[in-house]
Amino acid sequence: MPSDIAAAAPAAPTAPPGPLTAFWRAFRENRGAVAGLIVVVTILLVAIFAGVIAPHDPIEQYKGFTKLPPFWAEGSDPRFLLGTDAVGRDMLSRLMYGARVSLFIGIAVMAVSMVFGIALGLVAAFFGGIVDVLIIRIMDLVMAIPSLVLAILIIAIIGPNLTNTIIAVTIVGLPRYVRLVRASALTELTKDYVTAAKVAGVRPWRLMTVSVLPNCLAPLIVQAALGLSDAILEAAGLGFLGLGAQPPTPEWGAMLADTRDLMMSHPWVMAFPGLSILTTVLAINLMGDGLRDALDPRLRRS
Amino acid sequence: MIRFLLKRLALTLPTFFALMFVTFVMIRLVPGDPIEVRRGERGISPERLEQLRHEMGLDQPIWKQFVDYVWAILHGDFGTSIVSKTPILHEFATLFPATLELTFCAMIFAIVLGIPAGVIAASRRGGVYDQSLMGLALTGYSMPIFWWGLILILVMSNTLHLTPVSGRVDLIKFYYEPVTNFMLIDSLLSGQKGAFWDALHHLILPTIVLGTVPLAVIARMTRSAMLEVLEEDYVRTAKAKGLSTYRIIGVHALRNALIPVVTVIGLQIGGLLAGAVLTETIFSWPGVGKWLVESIGRRDYPALQGGIMLISTVVIMVNLIVDLLYGLINPRIRHAK
Numbered sequence: 001m002p003s004d005i006a007a008a009a010p011a012a013p014t015a016p017p018g019p020l021t022a023f024w025r026a027f028r029e030n031r032g033a034v035a036g037l038i039v040v041v042t043i044l045l046v047a048i049f050a051g052v053i054a055p056h057d058p059i060e061q062y063k064g065f066t067k068l069p070p071f072w073a074e075g076s077d078p079r080f081l082l083g084t085d086a087v088g089r090d091m092l093s094r095l096m097y098g099a100r101v102s103l104f105i106g107i108a109v110m111a112v113s114m115v116f117g118i119a120l121g122l123v124a125a126f127f128g129g130i131v132d133v134l135i136i137r138i139m140d141l142v143m144a145i146p147s148l149v150l151a152i153l154i155i156a157i158i159g160p161n162l163t164n165t166i167i168a169v170t171i172v173g174l175p176r177y178v179r180l181v182r183a184s185a186l187t188e189l190t191k192d193y194v195t196a197a198k199v200a201g202v203r204p205w206r207l208m209t210v211s212v213l214p215n216c217l218a219p220l221i222v223q224a225a226l227g228l229s230d231a232i233l234e235a236a237g238l239g240f241l242g243l244g245a246q247p248p249t250p251e252w253g254a255m256l257a258d259t260r261d262l263m264m265s266h267p268w269v270m271a272f273p274g275l276s277i278l279t280t281v282l283a284i285n286l287m288g289d290g291l292r293d294a295l296d297p298r299l300r301r302s
Numbered sequence: 303m304i305r306f307l308l309k310r311l312a313l314t315l316p317t318f319f320a321l322m323f324v325t326f327v328m329i330r331l332v333p334g335d336p337i338e339v340r341r342g343e344r345g346i347s348p349e350r351l352e353q354l355r356h357e358m359g360l361d362q363p364i365w366k367q368f369v370d371y372v373w374a375i376l377h378g379d380f381g382t383s384i385v386s387k388t389p390i391l392h393e394f395a396t397l398f399p400a401t402l403e404l405t406f407c408a409m410i411f412a413i414v415l416g417i418p419a420g421v422i423a424a425s426r427r428g429g430v431y432d433q434s435l436m437g438l439a440l441t442g443y444s445m446p447i448f449w450w451g452l453i454l455i456l457v458m459s460n461t462l463h464l465t466p467v468s469g470r471v472d473l474i475k476f477y478y479e480p481v482t483n484f485m486l487i488d489s490l491l492s493g494q495k496g497a498f499w500d501a502l503h504h505l506i507l508p509t510i511v512l513g514t515v516p517l518a519v520i521a522r523m524t525r526s527a528m529l530e531v532l533e534e535d536y537v538r539t540a541k542a543k544g545l546s547t548y549r550i551i552g553v554h555a556l557r558n559a560l561i562p563v564v565t566v567i568g569l570q571i572g573g574l575l576a577g578a579v580l581t582e583t584i585f586s587w588p589g590v591g592k593w594l595v596e597s598i599g600r601r602d603y604p605a606l607q608g609g610i611m612l613i614s615t616v617v618i619m620v621n622l623i624v625d626l627l628y629g630l631i632n633p634r635i636r637h638a639k
Contacts, residue, residue: 032437141320144614148579149594153610156598157331233446237580240448241595256449263452264460274449281444289440 026294033290039283047099055081056090058097059248063088067266085255085269086262094250095276101162101251102232102280108166109173109231110224116170117177118220122208124178125185136182139175147172148237155243162245169234173227180223184216218295225288229281236277252277310625314618321614322375325607326368332601371607380611381604385597390608394590398612399483400470401589404581405574407505408513413567416517420524420563425551427529435521442518451511451584458507468586471501512581516570523566527559534558561631568624572617 017025027033046053056062062080066088069076076083082091124135142150154168188194189212197211238244239253247254255273262269355361359370374381380390419439423432459467470485476497481488485504489497531537532555540550579591586592590613597605 137316137320140317141324144317144321144618145324145610146575146579146591146594146613146617147573149591149610149613152579152595152598153328153332153606157328157333159333229444233444236446237448240446240580241583253446253448256446256452260452263456267456270449270452270456274446274453277446277449278441278444281446282441285440285444 023294027290030290030293032286033293036283036286036288036290039279040287043099043280043283044103046096047103050093050096050100054090054093054096055079056093058094058250059089061087061089067262067269069266070268070272073268082272083268086258089248089250091269091272094255095252095272097250098252098255098273098276099280101245101249102236102277105162105166105169105235105245106228106232106284109170109235110228112166112170113174113177113227114220114224116174118181118213120174120178121181122185122213124182125189126204126208132182135178139178142171143175148234151234151238152241152243155238160238160243160246162249165235165238165244168238169231172234173230177220177223177227180219181216184219185212188212188215222288222292222295225284225291229284229288232277232284233281306629307626310622314622317618318615319372321611322372323368325610326371329603329607330364332598332603375611380608383597383602383605385600385602385605390605390612393593393605394609394612396480396483397588397590397593398616400485400587401575401578401582401591403484403486404505404508404512404578404587404589405571407509408574409516409567409571411509411513412516412520412570416520417524417560417563419517419521421528421551421556423521423525424528424532425547432525436525439518439521442514443522445514445518447511447514448580448584450514451507451581454507454510455584465506466504470504470587471497476500508581508585508587511584512574512578516567516574519566519570520563524559524563527562528555531555531559561628564631565624565628568620568627572620572624575613575616575620 016022062084065077065080065084066086068080068083070083070091071078071081073083080090080092082095084090085094120135120139124132145153151168151172154171155164158164158167185208194207194211197207202211235244236251236253236256239251239255240257242254242257244253245251247258252273256270259266259270259273352361359367362370371381378391380394382389383393386393419435423435426432455467458465471489476489476492476494481491485501486498489501528551532551534555537550537555540554545554575590578587578589579595581587582589582592583595590609594606594609594613597609
């Protein structure tokens, strides 16, 4: 993008910055957002390289090393930095692989929701009439049923496992994507450039995807970030209820549920998975807030 | 106003019918038939099995079951629980107050702390108060509440012994017949000394846990609404008139900032009534959320169907009321067609 290069060069401060540069400048100003981004990238790297950096196999049970405390507490073992759980599995390794599970669920839900949300939202906005009414009514219906109850019901039908967690959480969260895409597309459709494109003979498919969709992306990106953290929380909740990823998969929510009996005597076994969920979700939300401020021109400080 | 109300009500009707259809279909998709589930436990003769299936109408063709179901609901009959043998409506009516009581307290907690927090943050934009309050709010918003509940139990109940771990009232110390099923009211009506305080004590942790996310949402919403309002001309006029900051923020700005906040509160109530599942599970709170989850495990079709229908109806109604209230406090949209 030539405008980016021009904006980056200090010699041409008057040239309007390209959209990416402008976005990055606005985003960079928000320290919280940058911190969130750094944490998210770190967790992502841990998740990707869990197989290399994790000191132990996350599901291997070390007999005789059960319920070890973390390294700073008395009676710890340097081979198990964050201690071990009730059956002697290494906490640190389980947390690292857990990042993989949680982020995978979150990103998968986000990706599938984006695809279906964009498709259904655009179709509803473009075709209107009965198609629109039908789609919006179905989305209203999904929203009328309590989200966690609906997710649990879906899991009860299709069975508890990782893939089905993704399906359930996607269905529950989809209405927000669809409504958002539809609303922004409807706003865009009233604008002159759409009329111009229509007059110029642009076909509906091209109009939808090439002309209108890019202009709906800003709110959608923000929704995707918030949707990512929601999905991780919701999946952890399902895991906690025993309806998510099944043991011995190191899923943070399920790890928490395992520790309920140990909670009094060995509180750290409970502390770490919860802290991991909180840190991840918080970092994503910080980033999401930064994205929103940077992408929403009304709030952008000039 | 009446026309607006009727129109909105009419719009919810198709949703109800669709809801009936969806719950009916979905529940039949859940693998395992309720009779089989129970036969596994005790062993029933084939004749008895047929008889039970007949009693519950499970031997009828599926479309007939659906028509019967809709017909019964239209007559206020939501079916009978297979497990407890009591009518769903009755069961719901005894459990719902527990959820309602918890939701109400959580909402009060969230509003009483959330609105002032938002106002303080907005009036000191960018300052230490603003940053720390909003940092806390974002943390609350990101909190896995099932973990938050466990932490609170660990610290408050098991270490400091300040609050009870679970339930609504200490059943060993206090016993009284439920009148309203609202424990705070029933404990007062019972006249037993200390019962009310005990019930209140039981409410503290679940209230905090359930109220944390709405508290964060309300604080964030109040702040951004206030920031928007504080830039309006009438606030500048008020400043120019020499009104005190307290009066400007408390009277002129807050009133107008509350409009979006009320909407958010309404949406949160709907979500809370429904989303108390995790909180109720952690604290063994005998409410609707816990009951629904347990019904899934028990394959109690009628309880699930009726329960989801009823709770969704409540959510739809709450959202409708919020819409109407919105028109009431914001005259600009009242007469919009």
